Amino acid sequence: MNKVKFIYNPFSGENTIIADIDKVISVHQKYNYTVVPFRISLDYDISKAFDDIDNTYKYILVAGGDGTVDNVVNHMKQLNINIPIAVLPTGTANDFAKFLGMPHEVELACEQILNSQVKNVDIGKINDKYFVNVASTGLFTDISQKTSVTLKNTMGKLAYYVKGIEQLPNFKKLKIKVTSKEVEYDGDMYLMLIFNGQTAGNLKFAYKAEVDDGYLDVIIMKAGNIKDMVALLIQMLKGEHLDHAHNLIYFKTDKVYVECHEDLVTDIDGERGPDFPLTIECIKGGLEILGLKNN
Numbered sequence: 001m002n003k004v005k006f007i008y009n010p011f012s013g014e015n016t017i018i019a020d021i022d023k024v025i026s027v028h029q030k031y032n033y034t035v036v037p038f039r040i041s042l043d044y045d046i047s048k049a050f051d052d053i054d055n056t057y058k059y060i061l062v063a064g065g066d067g068t069v070d071n072v073v074n075h076m077k078q079l080n081i082n083i084p085i086a087v088l089p090t091g092t093a094n095d096f097a098k099f100l101g102m103p104h105e106v107e108l109a110c111e112q113i114l115n116s117q118v119k120n121v122d123i124g125k126i127n128d129k130y131f132v133n134v135a136s137t138g139l140f141t142d143i144s145q146k147t148s149v150t151l152k153n154t155m156g157k158l159a160y161y162v163k164g165i166e167q168l169p170n171f172k173k174l175k176i177k178v179t180s181k182e183v184e185y186d187g188d189m190y191l192m193l194i195f196n197g198q199t200a201g202n203l204k205f206a207y208k209a210e211v212d213d214g215y216l217d218v219i220i221m222k223a224g225n226i227k228d229m230v231a232l233l234i235q236m237l238k239g240e241h242l243d244h245a246h247n248l249i250y251f252k253t254d255k256v257y258v259e260c261h262e263d264l265v266t267d268i269d270g271e272r273g274p275d276f277p278l279t280i281e282c283i284k285g286g287l288e289i290l291g292l293k294n295n
Contacts, residue, residue, distance in 0.1 A: 002033045003057045007049050007072055009040045009064035012091040017063045020106040024061070027110035033058070046071055050079055059084040059290050061113070065091015066133050066269035073123065073287065074130050084288035086113040093270055096133040099197040099211065101293025113291035120285035121211040121292070124196040126278055131268040134200050135280060138174055138191035138264065173223040174264065180256040185249060188223035194256065194280050195219070208252065211292065214284035215252040222247040255281040
């Protein structure tokens with residue numbers, strides 16, 4: 001018997017997965033899979049989802065945003081569970097699923113998953129936690145943490161921009177020290193992004209990133225005058241290449257060490273990350289994925 005563990009977040013995005021559960025089951029039955037669901041809630045720790053995992057389970061299907069995928073991956077690593085995962089993009093932020101080329105339509109996504117081969121892709125690790133898409137620190141990076149679930153579900157991605165505008169009065173220089181084989185930077189910055197994926201909020205910043213190259217893409221927005229920063233932000237929002245952008249550092253690395261003594265938090269895919277100092281590395285081929293487009 002082939003089984004799939006279906007871990008879904010009913011609160012993700014606009015709660016659409018609730019109406020699509022029958023589609024998930026129907027497509028899997030067509031391929032002779034038994035779907036064993038686990039509903040994420042405050043009443044049950046997500047670790048319970050893995051209590052019955054054995055060799056009859058062929059993969060884990062995750063329905064939710066990047067934060068939900070991160071949560072699942074971190075529990076799998078902690079429990080030493082090494083089976084493939086697949087993602088249905090049903091959250092507010094679905095950047096990792098977009099990176100994999102997953103369609104938003106649930107039936108199409110399930111078909112793509114079930115007709116694919118297992119692919120090993122990279123994941124990021126920041127201190128003792130894993131992330132699938134992006135780790136960040138600096139201005140704007142804790143917006144998701146400060147945005148209520150109700151606001152996210154009501155306004156979608158617009159909720160993030162509303163919270164971002166609220167942070168503009170805090171636009172100040174932040175002292176940081178970054179050390180890697182490729183680049184060393186000891187100075188002021190506004191924002192630092194470390195990508196395993198390519199996009200944040202559906203904006204393609206890390207346009208050089210690949211799913212299995214063994215590297216993270218690091219972007220540092222150095223501090224400067226406000227006029228230059230606004231121009232740079234416009235470039236980034238337009239998705240323009242940033243190789244020669246003023247006040248910006250973009251490099252690829254498999255490991256970077258970050259020190260900061262400012263009152264800053266870190267963010268990993270919309271969830272609170274660890275405190276400084278940070279050792280951030282790429283785990284090449286660290287995650288088995290189903291559904292990767294064109295695989």
